[in-house]
Amino acid sequence: MNKIFRINMSNLTTKCESVPEEWAGLGGRGLTSTIVAAEVPPRCHPLGPNNKLVFAPGLLTGTPAAQSGRLSAGAKSPLTGTIKESNAGGTAAQQLARMGIKAIIIEGAPTEDKWYRLHITMDGITFEAADSLVGKQNFAIIDEMIDTFGPKIGVLSIGVPGEMRMCAANISVKDPDQKIRSHGRGGLGAVMGSKKIKCITIDDTGASKVPIADPDKFRAAAKIFAKSLLDHPVSGEGLPTYGTNILINILNEAGGLPTKNFRYGQCEHHEKISGETMHDTIVERGGKHKHGCHAGCIIQCSQVYVDRAGGYITSGFEYETIWGLGANAMIEDLDDIAKCDNLMDDIGIDSIEGAVLLATAMEAGVIPWGDGKECQRVLRDEIGKGTPLGRILGNGTGMVGTAYGLVRVPVVKNQGIPAYDPRSVKGIGITYATSTMGADHTAGYTIATNILKVGGYVDPLTKDGQVELSRNLQIATAAVDSTGMCVFIAFPALDIPESFTALIDLLNATYGLDLTADDVTELGKKILKIEHDFNTAAGFSKQDDRLPEFFSYEPIPPHNAVWDFTDEEIDEFWDF
């Protein structure tokens, strides 16, 4: 990957640049965050011409290494006001990597009210008129692009909420089955909308393989790495069988499954929405319980969820979405939850923010608790069409809380808190508080150690060891997010020493380097510090590294735990 494309939407020009030496060893999140920090004024308006939207495949993307096909998108987030990186599967990352594209930097904004499709080929990038796509949602756009260019075309697109620059809007990525994966968190779809880009198409005809400096070493490391993924009980057995939704029953048992807008830690109807029920339903109806979001995924935590007649409803049906609509918004019917998931893919909003904001709208009395049909209507006819109510909801959980005068609003840095209660799983609370991205479980997934006992065990109900656990995982995750690897490689990497060594060998074999484990740790630290410095310059302080107040005075059953970290204890996170 030896070129960077710079696309200026103010004057509709493109430039192909060589990769500066200081960016050569970076990819994925490491590269998007470095570029955003270097080129975006921290106090700029996220929807203004000075923000930049950056896409970067990971360092290993495009190689045959398992799990390596993720694309990072970065910008200043309109939802949080912080720096943001959000990564996704699909076909785009591997296509860009094979085309030798290390990053795409989109800057400026058109002055005229015209919409564009960027078309990327081996000859460069062209601007195509896209006014005819305005008002269309993602599935219709993908179908139209396939009709025009054939099934191999790569597509990144936004729906109507992205056009309307709603803060929950995501960027959709076409997957190998012509369905959708998402750069979900942080409202990056609104940034793409602010640049008046409705769609990006990628035709990689003529692209070659990603060069590998030492093919023999690569092959040997890839074999060990793949074996470790299949040998570990979580990545080799649990995820392929039940998907991430295996966590419903596990978190319910642990008392950490936030229910009815974070009132309870257990949900009475958990069996109806569990991974086990989902698996049996899929098998009975003839769907797929095991499925990859990009070529080369061997864990295959995804699935294709179908209706009683075997018709497609959704794929990539994740625990966090099912939790948010099923337990937190009290919807009992898995089919209704799946239809909401499909709608969120179609209109293009983050399914975590979407689920949390719908539960918050229930708290406000806008939607009856547990009403899955009304949630579908609201997604399709309010948020999807940008009605006044839709625009309030589509701007995220924090906006809903403000509009309806609520106190119980589960956000950190204005981003909806995901599927693990921070009072009964305290490590994840430290991650929510301190992540440079706002509340984000993937930033430092302490559930692995607090609940699944991967990489040791730290009691989720005590404060001891949580700051250190979250810090170590956030550093490691920042580095992994730079490789283009899916976050689930962390399970074997934490438990099987050869797995982590093989990951480093893959990097060394690809680039002819001699990196050590310490180098990888240093890379993770450096990325976190770059992101933290950006946020500080944007106006964030320690006081923003806090959870909502209600967690400190509302005990959550069954453990009756409260959030009891002092400010000083939280602030120790940044002592490295």
Ligand code: SF4
């Ligand atoms: S394990 Fe799941 S998230 Fe990871 S690459 Fe495979 S399908 Fe995508």
